Amino acid sequence: MSPMMGTAEKMIHLKRVPLFADLQTRELAAIASIAVHETYSPGTTIIVEGEPGESLFLILRGKVSVIKGLGTPQELFLAELGPGEFFGEMSLFDREPRSASVLAVEETEVLELDKFQFEEIMRQFPKIAIQACRVLCGRLRELQEKLRKGGSIQASHASRAP
Numbered sequence: 001m002s003p004m005m006g007t008a009e010k011m012i013h014l015k016r017v018p019l020f021a022d023l024q025t026r027e028l029a030a031i032a033s034i035a036v037h038e039t040y041s042p043g044t045t046i047i048v049e050g051e052p053g054e055s056l057f058l059i060l061r062g063k064v065s066v067i068k069g070l071g072t073p074q075e076l077f078l079a080e081l082g083p084g085e086f087f088g089e090m091s092l093f094d095r096e097p098r099s100a101s102v103l104a105v106e107e108t109e110v111l112e113l114d115k116f117q118f119e120e121i122m123r124q125f126p127k128i129a130i131q132a133c134r135v136l137c138g139r140l141r142e143l144q145e146k147l148r149k150g151g152s153i154q155a156s157h158a159s160r161a162p
Helices: 007-015 025-034 115-124 126-148
Strands: 036-040 045-048 055-060 064-068 078-079 099-105 108-114
Touching: 007 025, 007 055, 007 108, 025 108, 025 115, 025 126, 055 115, 108 115, 115 126
Parallel strands: none
Antiparallel strands: 036 108, 045 099, 055 108, 064 078, 064 099
8 A cells, every 4th residue: 555545545434434435425425535544563453441531443454452441450351353344533522532442453555634624524525424324223223122132242243342
């Protein structure tokens, strides 16, 4: 992947993410215009639990681990996420601190979307906010079903983040 990723390349990656898969070219272009391409080395903490959330991250390449209570005796592995998946989405909608830490397991490339710029795009293109609500509701239903069945959140693997 090129160090300077263009808008068209960003749009291709965005289209592969469930959160943005149903969006039109104009909407994807607006999101691509604010997306920042970043690369993280293995072992790098991308998100720290308890800190303010300012961004959503879309994984282009690599893997991350989502961990609650990182470095404490109560440390709990929540998920491993890879290309086409995303994390940090809760910060786009609430003003709460990060609910878990996210670590790069291997060299990981992401597109980072700033919360405040993304809010402005959602005002311009309400369909983006509706789609985000659909995806987040799906995640909530999946979690509720796991809990109803007596499952563990820890069993969640490779598809969902907090």
